[in-house]
Amino acid sequence: MEQHMADKVPTAVYGAGRIKLCQGDFLNAVREVESESVDMVFTDPPFELTSGGMKSGKLVYPGNEVFRNCGFCTKNIGFGTWIPEVYRVMKNERYFYVMSNDRNIFSIHKSCIDSGFRFCELLVMDKKMTVPSTYYPKRAEFILMYRKGKCRKSHFLGSTVMEARLPRGKEKRHPTEKPVSMIEHLIRCSTLENELCLDPFMGSCPAGEACIRTGRRFIGVEIEQKWFAAAQDRITALLHE
Ligand SMILES: C[S@@+](CC[C@H](N)C(=O)[O-])C[C@H]1O[C@@H](n2cnc3c(N)ncnc32)[C@H](O)[C@@H]1O
Known part of the structure; x- marks a missing residue:
């Protein structure tokens, strides 16, 4: 692994430059990404959690496994700030996938449309478990x-509904970790081998793992040292498999 400073954003480079992990604020890191250079963006962005399902600050999984909402910092990065940058770096005729809970869909959608994106589809990730809520227990x-x-x-x-088993227990690296298999599916459907994918808020980097498994190139950004280290561990372990 080569470690260097690229204009103040520390970047760890793996696999002869095919995988780049940047530690810092996406808005700084993205300045180094050329316009119209990225083939797909998948991201699970930071946003404030509201009370639905989280009233006691903990989630209870089947089997009484408890996940305390240790959370992560949003650093006040609003959808209207980073989504236009995603638009700038993406090539034409390419797809952008952004994860959301039921509360943020509307603001994310507005920022996407304001940035110039066209809406394609609303996909549902069926978590195969429910989370308590004031209204119906949430499963998607x-x-x-x-x-x-x-x-x-x-x-x-x-189809538009994807069943996904979320990492849990010892296999879980990040409080909101997403399943690699689901991201892999989206990548295979939307890109060709060797194309470039970006995750502006990679967390523990399941999207990077999905890119390695599918032969795509990847750039990921993470602001928190703890999750950046988790991303590095994941990629290093994979490349030594
Ligand atoms: C919802 S989590 C992503 C989790 C990831 N999908 C996974 O499976 O591990 C969002 C991540 O964005 C990071 N983040 C927050 N603000 C950021 C910023 N301004 N630039 C880059 N990363 C940021 C958080 O630290 C957090 O790890």
Whole structure:
């Protein structure tokens, strides 16, 4: 692994430059990404958690496993600030996937449309477990899918509902970790081998793992040292498998 400073954003580079992990604020890191250079963006962005399902500050999984909301810092990065940058760096005829809970869908959608994206699909991630809520127990998270420019011809396999087993217990590296298999599926449906994917808020980097498993290149950004280290550990372990 080569470690260097790229204009103040420390970047760890793996696999002869195919995988780049940047530690810092996405808005700084993205300045070094050329316009119209990225083939797909997948991200699970930071946002404030509201009380629905989190009233006691803990989530209870089946089997009484408890996840305390240790959380992560949002650093006040609003959707209207970073989504236009995602639009700038993406090539035309490419797809942007952004995860959301039920509360943030509307603001994310507005920022995407304001930035120039066209709405494609609302995908549902069925977590196969429920989280307590004031109303109906929640079982889904959402993935909003957009395109920049025209539609790219592709084989969209499966359906708009994706069953996903979330990492838990000892396998869990990040409080809101997403399943690699689901991201892998989106990457395979939307890109070709060797194309470049970006995750502006990579956390423990399941998107980077999905890129390695599918032969795509990857750039990920994470602001918190703890999660950046978790991302590095994941990628290092994978490349030594
Ligand atoms: C919802 S989590 C992503 C979790 C990831 N999908 C996973 O499976 O591990 C969002 C991440 O964004 C990071 N973050 C918050 N503000 C950021 C910023 N301004 N720039 C880059 N990363 C940021 C947080 O530290 C957090 O790890």
